[in-house]
Amino acid sequence: MATAKQGIVVKKAxxxxxxxxxxxxYGSLVFVTGQGPLDLRRARQIRAxxxxxxxxxxxxxxxxxxxxxxxxxNLGKVLRAAGSSLDSMLKVTVYLRDLAxxxxxxxxxxxxxxxxxxxxxxxxxxxxxxxxxxxxMVDAIAHxxxxxx
Numbered sequence: 001m002a003t004a005k006q007g008i009v010v011k012k013a014x015x016x017x018x019x020x021x022x023x024x025x026y027g028s029l030v031f032v033t034g035q036g037p038l039d040l041r042r043a044r045q046i047r048a049x050x051x052x053x054x055x056x057x058x059x060x061x062x063x064x065x066x067x068x069x070x071x072x073x074n075l076g077k078v079l080r081a082a083g084s085s086l087d088s089m090l091k092v093t094v095y096l097r098d099l100a101x102x103x104x105x106x107x108x109x110x111x112x113x114x115x116x117x118x119x120x121x122x123x124x125x126x127x128x129x130x131x132x133x134x135x136x137m138v139d140a141i142a143h144x145x146x147x148x149x
Contacts, residue, residue, distance in 0.1 A: 003027040010081040012040075023078050028144045030082040034095065034137040035074040036130070037067035064101050067135050068108045075138055076112070084142040087115035091141040094124040101135065 008023035008030070023032045062070070076086050094105065102124060113119060120140070130137050 008078065008082045010078050012077055012081075023082050025082050025144070029090075030079060030084045030088075030140075030142045030144065032075060032078050032082075032140045032142070034139040035071050035078065036132075036134045036137045037062055037070040038074065039070065064104060064135050065108065068101075068105055071136055071138050072109065072112050075140060079140070079142055082142075083144040085145060086112050087117060088145055089120035089140045089142040092120050092122040093139050094122065095127045095130060095137040096124060097127060097130060097135045099124075099126045105136065 003026060006025040007021040008025055010022050020033050023030055025031075072086070079085055079088070094109075096102065096105065105124070120142075
């Protein structure tokens with residue numbers, strides 16, 4: 001029997017209304033869409049603006065530390081809903097608006113890992129702009145905790 005692709009939707013993690021799924025589970029792998037520093041209130045504002053045909057330019061006045069922390073919390077919520085965890089991530093891509101935040105992000109990122117296993121492979125790139133003028137976005141590939149589909 002072929003493995004089916006399963007969309008993961010997490011009600012406790014913000015959804016911006018863009019045309020994508022928060023994560024896709026395929027077999028024992030989980031592919032997480034880029035997560036940003038949205039909370040549920042801001043996500044509702046974005047969906048309402050999109051429904052009215054308007055796209056807000058900027059949605060956050062949070063500091064980089066606040067944005068990074070919220071982004072990684074959102075990533076963890078989506079992974080848990082898919083049967084995975086931050087410690088089960090295999091590959092992470094971090095998109096930073098400014099590489100000046102690189103070391104600060106590293107300090108925050110390290111606090112989110114509790115296991116003794118290796119950290120995931122990771123790439124960090126600077127990008128010219130991200131949606132709604134957020135300062136970072138993180139996507140990931142992980143495996144399920146039990147390793148089974």
